[in-house]
Amino acid sequence: MATQPRLIKKYPNRRLYDTETSAYITLADVKKLVLENVEFRVEDAKTKDDLTRSILLQIILEEETAGAPMFSSDMLSQIIRFYGNAMQGMMGNFLEKNVTTFMDIQKRMQSQSSQLYGANPMLNTEAWNEFVKMQGPAIQGLMGRYLEQSANAFVEMQNQMSNQTRNMFGGFPFAGFGAAPGKDGGENKN
Numbered sequence: 146m147a148t149q150p151r152l153i154k155k156y157p158n159r160r161l162y163d164t165e166t167s168a169y170i171t172l173a174d175v176k177k178l179v180l181e182n183v184e185f186r187v188e189d190a191k192t193k194d195d196l197t198r199s200i201l202l203q204i205i206l207e208e209e210t211a212g213a214p215m216f217s218s219d220m221l222s223q224i225i226r227f228y229g230n231a232m233q234g235m236m237g238n239f240l241e242k243n244v245t246t247f248m249d250i251q252k253r254m255q256s257q258s259s260q261l262y263g264a265n266p267m268l269n270t271e272a273w274n275e276f277v278k279m280q281g282p283a284i285q286g287l288m289g290r291y292l293e294q295s296a297n298a299f300v301e302m303q304n305q306m307s308n309q310t311r312n313m314f315g316g317f318p319f320a321g322f323g324a325a326p327g328k329d330g331g332e333n334k335n
Contacts, residue, residue, distance in 0.1 A: 148184075150184040150185050150186045151163070151164070151165050151178070151183055151184065151185040151186070152164040152165070152185070152187070152188065153170070153175065153185055153187045153188075153200075154187075154188060154189075154190040155187055155188070155189055155190060155196050155258075156190045157191065161174075161200075164191070171201060172200070172207060174203055175200055175204060176204050185197070187199075187200045193288055206227065209317065220249070224236075235302075239295075239299065243295060246291065250291075261273070274296070275311070
């Protein structure tokens, strides 16, 4: 039987209550749960609404304002522009898959570095930094190839959607929705 996620209740006074430890906790404590891969759900104590995403976004906001931000203003602006856009769902899926792939790469690096530096090299900051320095060019090459493949897949997906749209609306008298151009630059005859 699957275990239920840890329940954290958020009260109107904005305090968070961990039902497992029967104690009030802070956003820093919730961040620690995330880092420890503990599954949890934050819900409004009164309405039972799921507030997990809201709390995670608050943690990201604190992290972004505290030290070296992960997101540039330009990137955040670009993300905001996708809200309400027809591509919003696809962009969310695209970002999620990219983060998952990046995490897989990080796990492989940790596995390789543990062979050189011991059980958990990330706990030894100096050893981890040394490993990353040594692997820097390889990591950059790997990420560059991955991003290039990802961009090519995205362009291919856009082309397929464009062709499907042309095929679907090609018979209608809408300007600009003729059949997809053929190899000779003219329209395909179906």
